[in-house]
Amino acid sequence: MTTFIVQRLLSLIPLVLAVALFSFVLIDAAPGDFLTELSLNPHVSPETIASLRTKYGLDRPWYIQYFKWVRGMATGDFGYSFSYNRPVLDLIGERVINTSLLALISLLFALTISIPFGVIAALYRYKWIDKVLCSFSFLILSFPSLFLSLLAMLFAASSGWFPIGGARSLGYENLSSIRKLTDFLHHAFLPALVLSLRMSAIYVRQVRVTLLDVLSQDYIRTARAKGLPKRMVIFKHGLRNALNPLISMFGNSLASLLSGAFVVEVVISWPGIGSLTLTALLSRDPYLLMACLTYASILLLGGNLLADLLLAFTDPRVRFVRANP
Structure with a gap:
């Protein structure tokens, strides 16, 4: 197991570098850069633009910029954000946590x-409660994250029960540890609920279908024939294998969760990687955008x-065995 974990961790390195390389090529292929908009300002001379381009290394070929970024990343230097005038690592630290x-x-x-x-939908298959749960799951899946985020914003504004925007209240630093935790959870409840709804709908369908398949297996019939309690058959022998x-x-859920988080963070003004990625994309901030994409791939x-x-x-039948050459 230890060997497998080490091998998988080492295999992540070339994959992350490949994703970063592909992202760097796409960013370089896009027309213009961060200084393009600044060059349209009549009060900024072409000499100043050229000096800034040389200072930030934007006049170099993309592959030189990429290898310089990789070398800096190995030492914890993810570059400098042009739009925020701050080191990228300092900028994304709090956003990654959020x-x-x-x-x-x-x-x-x-x-x-x-x-x-x-589990309820599987145990009461084709009953009214199963139909209600399945219909509600399909209904939630039919709504995009943008629509659900707008509904959450409308609910927060009309009810006043939840804060709109931000991850922490003013004066957060002066609160006690318990108050800090409750304040953060209060801000995170609505965006987390919006993100979890679509995932919950998918998981409900998956648990229902898998549990129905497991309960029809021979070993479940054997357990029932032995007179084991119904609760033990369902939860110990059935649900464990259905999970x-x-x-x-x-x-894969983390990928869909991250893509949904980008939309939710922008709409609900949650200070996370999603809103930061959008800002980096609109301002054509290459190193900040690279750091955000690298975090997503990791x-x-x-x-x-x-x-x-x-x-x-969870499954004793699964074994990671290193094949002998």
């Missing part, structure tokens, strides 16, 4: 909602690795 915590809370919401409802496909979906690849490890722990 997005990661938002994704974690959303995932906990989704699992808390989907597993019980998926394996859900764990396998975990890695989150996706790390999610797949974590899903494999969780699957190995």
Whole structure:
């Protein structure tokens, strides 16, 4: 297991570099750069633009800029943000924490909602409660994240129960540890709920279908024939095996969760990587955009690795065996 983990972690390095290279090529292929808009200002001379272009290395070929960025990344230097006039690492530090915590809370919401409802839908197959849950799941999936985010904003504005925008209140630094936690959760509740709704709808359908398939297996019939309690048959022998496909979906869910977070963060004004990526894209800030895309790729690849490890722990049939040459 240790060898497998080390191999997978080492394999992430070339994948992240490949994603970064592809992103760098796309950014370079786009017309203009950060200084293009500044060059339209009549009060800024062409000599100043040329000096800034040389200072920031934008006059060099894209591959030289890329290798310089990779060399700096190895030492913790992700470059300099032109639009914010700050080092990229300092800029994305708090945003990464906000997005990661938002994704974690959303995932906990989704699992808390989907597993019980998926089990209920499977146990009461074709009954009215199953039809209601399935219909509601399809209804949620039909709404895009943008629409759900706007509904959340409307609800927050009309009810006054939740803050609109931001991740922390004014005077957050002066609060106690418990008050800081409750203040952050108060701000994160609505965006996390919006993110978790679509994921919950997918998970409910997955748990229902998988549990129905598991309950029809021979070993479940054998357990029932032995007189085991119904609760033990369903939850210990049935649900445990039904969760394996859900764990396998975990890695891909992080990618969809991140893409949904970009929309939700922009609409609800959550200070995370999504809103920062949009700002970097609109301002053509290459190094800031590269850092945001690198974080997204690490989150996706790390999610797949974590899903494999969780699957190995939950399913004893799964073994990571290194093939002998």
